[in-house]
Amino acid sequence: xxxxxxxxxxxxxxxxxxxxxxxxxxxxxxxxxxxxxxxxxxxxxxxxxxxxxxxxxxxxxxxxxxxxxxxxxxxxxxxxxxxxxxxxxxxxxxxxxxxxxxxxxxxxxxxx
Amino acid sequence: xxxxxxxxxxxxxxxxxxxxxxxxxxxxxxxxxxxxxxxxxxxxxxxxxxxxxxxxxxxxxxxxxxxxxxxxxxxxxxxxxxxxxxxxxxxxxxxxxxxxxxxxxxxxxxxxxx
Numbered sequence: 001x002x003x004x005x006x007x008x009x010x011x012x013x014x015x016x017x018x019x020x021x022x023x024x025x026x027x028x029x030x031x032x033x034x035x036x037x038x039x040x041x042x043x044x045x046x047x048x049x050x051x052x053x054x055x056x057x058x059x060x061x062x063x064x065x066x067x068x069x070x071x072x073x074x075x076x077x078x079x080x081x082x083x084x085x086x087x088x089x090x091x092x093x094x095x096x097x098x099x100x101x102x103x104x105x106x107x108x109x110x111x112x
Numbered sequence: 113x114x115x116x117x118x119x120x121x122x123x124x125x126x127x128x129x130x131x132x133x134x135x136x137x138x139x140x141x142x143x144x145x146x147x148x149x150x151x152x153x154x155x156x157x158x159x160x161x162x163x164x165x166x167x168x169x170x171x172x173x174x175x176x177x178x179x180x181x182x183x184x185x186x187x188x189x190x191x192x193x194x195x196x197x198x199x200x201x202x203x204x205x206x207x208x209x210x211x212x213x214x215x216x217x218x219x220x221x222x223x224x225x226x
Contacts, residue, residue, distance in 0.1 A: 032212055043116070043203050043217030044155070087155075091212070099145070099168070100215055102155035 004088045009107045012082075018075040020106050022088030025069040032091050033064060034100060035073045037084040044087065044102070047073065078110045114138070116218035118204050124224045130192040133221045136185055137206030145215065146179055146189050147203040155203070161187065162209075194225045 005023040012018040024033060034049040048055055048062045050071070055062045061074040075082050087105040117136040125131055137144050146158040159169040164181045172179070176195070181187040191198055201222050205215040 034214065036215075041219075043205070043219050044215070046214035046216065049212070049214065099157060099160055101157065102147075104154055 004090060004103055006086075006088050006103065006106045008104065009109070011109045011111060012075075012078045014080055014110055014112050015077055018078040018082065018108060018110065020073040020075075020086050020088075020108065021070065022073070023070045024088070024090050027068050027090050029068075033062070033068075033071050034089045034091070035060070035062065036087045036089065036100070036102075037082075038087070038105070039081075039084040047086075078108075080110050080112070082108065083110045084108060116204055116206050116216055118202075118218035118221050120221055121219070122222045122224075124226065125194055126226055127195055128193045129225075130190065131194045131198075131223060131225075133189040133202050133204075133223070135187045135189070135204030135218060137187070137204070138208075138216055139185070140208060141206035141216070142184065142209045143207040144181060144187050145205040145207070146187070147205065147217075148200045149203060149220070150200045158189070158202075191223075194223075196225045199223055199225050 032049050032051050035047040036044040038044040047059050048057055050062045050064055064071045085105040085107050087102050089100045119134045142163050144161045147155050149155045158171045159179045160167050161181045177191055179189045201220045203217050203220045205217040207213050207215050
C-alpha cells in the first residue's frame with residue numbers, strides 16, 4: 001500500500017489559508033486519500049477524503065494532482081482552533097476493508 | 113449521535129495489575145478498531161473487529177494484551193499483567209461498513225503504569 005510523506009511541522013497566521021502538502025507517489029489507481037486531524041488530548045477527527053477529483057466540505061478543501069502523486073489540504077481561513085496534527089493517509093486493505101495507518105503527520109501551529 | 117465513548121478517561125495502575133479499557137462504538141457502526149499512541153511510536157493499530165469478529169490482531173504487542181467484542185455495542189481491551197512500557201493513550205474507533213467510510217474516534221484512555 002502507498003506510503004505518505006508530510007512535512008513534520010508548519011505554521012500559519014490566523015485568518016490566512018493553511019496549505020498542507022502530502023506526497024503519495026506510489027498510490028495506486030483505486031486508493032483514496034484521507035485527511036484526519038488530532039487536536040491535543042483528543043482522538044483523531046476525520047476531515048475529508050478523495051480519489052481524484054478535488055473535494056470541498058465545511059471544514060476544508062482537498063486538491064489532488066492530476067497524476068495523484070500528491071495532494072494538498074487547504075484550510076481557507078485558519079483559526080487558532082485549527083492548531084493540530086494533520087494526518088494524510090491512503091487506504092490500507094485488510095480482508096477487503098480499508099484500515100487507516102497513521103504516520104507522524106504535520107503539526108500545524110496557527111498563530112495570532 | 114453520542115460519538116464513540118471510552119472509559120475510563122484516565123487510568124493509573126501499578127505494574128502487574130490487570131487493566132481493562134472499555135469502548136462503546138457509534139450505534140450502527142459494525143467495524144471497531146483499537147489504536148495505541150505514544151510519543152515514540154505514534155498511532156499504532158492494535159486490533160480490528162468487523163461484525164464483532166476479530167479480523168486482524170497482528171498489532172497486538174504480546175499475549176498480555178487481549179480484546180473482546182461480545183456484542184455490537186461494547187468492546188474491551190485488557191492488559192494482564194500491565195507493565196510500565198504499556199503507558200500510552202489508547203483510542204477506540206468505529207466505522208460504518210463500507211470500507212471507505214471514515215473512522216470516528218473516541219477521546220481515548222490515558223494509561224499510566226507505575
